Amino acid sequence: MFLYHFTATSFTISGNSTGTDGASVSQGDNLQMICFSSRNDILLVDWYNKPRDNNYFPTSPTVVMKLDANGTCLFHPSYLVPTNMNCGCVSISNYTCTLISVETDMKGDMWRCKFAYGTQASSTLAYTNELTIDLTVGITSTLISSPIDNPVSVIVNTEGTFQCQTSPGNPVASVVWYKDNKTTSTADDIQITSGTSTSSTPDGDLIVTHGTLTLQVQRDDQDLGVYCRARNMEQWFTSGTKMINVLYGPDPPVCKANNVNVSPSLIVIIGSMFSISCTADSNPLPTTYLLSGPDGINLPLSFTGITRTQAGSYTVEARNSMSATGSGSPVTARNLTSFTIDVLYLPWMPTIRVDGSTVKGMVNIIEGNSKVFNCSTDSNPASSYSWTYPRGSTANRALQ
Incomplete structure (x- = not known):
């Protein structure tokens, strides 16, 4: 009569490799499985294999073995050791079976042992834990x-x-x-x-x-x-x-005219011709430089005969288009720099005013009276003035 006894402490199965319970093995390597008991009255050891696609362990063992009184390892003739295994009795409490050249189709297979111990007249059965084979395959790239x-x-x-x-x-x-x-x-x-x-x-x-x-x-x-x-x-x-x-947008553009930086101010003579050239650090480089000033936006960067009305504040805007890898639409980035254009021009014909009224030609003054003569004109830079009259000359704007 057999008595069944389940315990995980006295009866174990393990592998000699790595991983959980030593059951992780490289493809093509051998895996030695060890069924061990702390008892010294082992009568028989059955090895059971459950393939990974099966839900239950089979009722019939794969290998049945025992160590007889003479120290000989005996195998049951009805359950011969498969050709891809080597099994042996190490001692009365230690039994091994080695899987030769573990392949991918063995991954997930489970093994366990059943020990019969005690005496021939009264023996007890105990199962080990279950050992799951895990195949380790190294990556190659x-x-x-x-x-x-x-x-x-x-x-x-x-x-x-x-x-x-x-x-x-x-x-x-x-x-x-x-x-x-x-x-x-x-x-x-x-x-x-x-x-x-x-x-x-x-x-x-x-x-x-x-x-x-x-x-x-x-x-x-x-x-x-x-x-x-x-x-x-x-x-x-x-x-x-x-x-x-x-990819990054433009830095503030650096602009020059006749190799002179236009910022903060560009001084030119009326009627002169010049072009403004700009550079800006960006990736990719700017595709557009837009000039805006007193005459509007999108102005040409070349001036042909600049006039007084074109003096004033200007901006140059640099733009680039950035297309990131995997992005659906490009992104436009912009930056600008500001400067002024100062147009120099000669004085116009001076205007003389006496007592606030503009005069030309001869001015009649009663003897003994006093008058203030003011002279003005438009120019850039502002003009200096000099008077010539019968008693001498003066550099003041007003003659009194």
């Missing part, structure tokens, strides 16, 4: 799957997203990201620790690992390279490098 473009154009102060993908493997791989310091060695490259995440998707019996980098791009990141490294076993695999092309 990794690449940056998105964006596809290289270089990758990103607008300054926005986020660029990069996707790293491994070849199928098991378990999930670790993914790390680096900034390329543009040297021939990777030893001085800087690991990126923020803005990273990892996910995975199944690929048959294996797993594809995906790493994501979300990078806030600054202007000094121009021509920065980023790449990922991944591993799920000992060997690291490195992707290619994606270069970052940082």
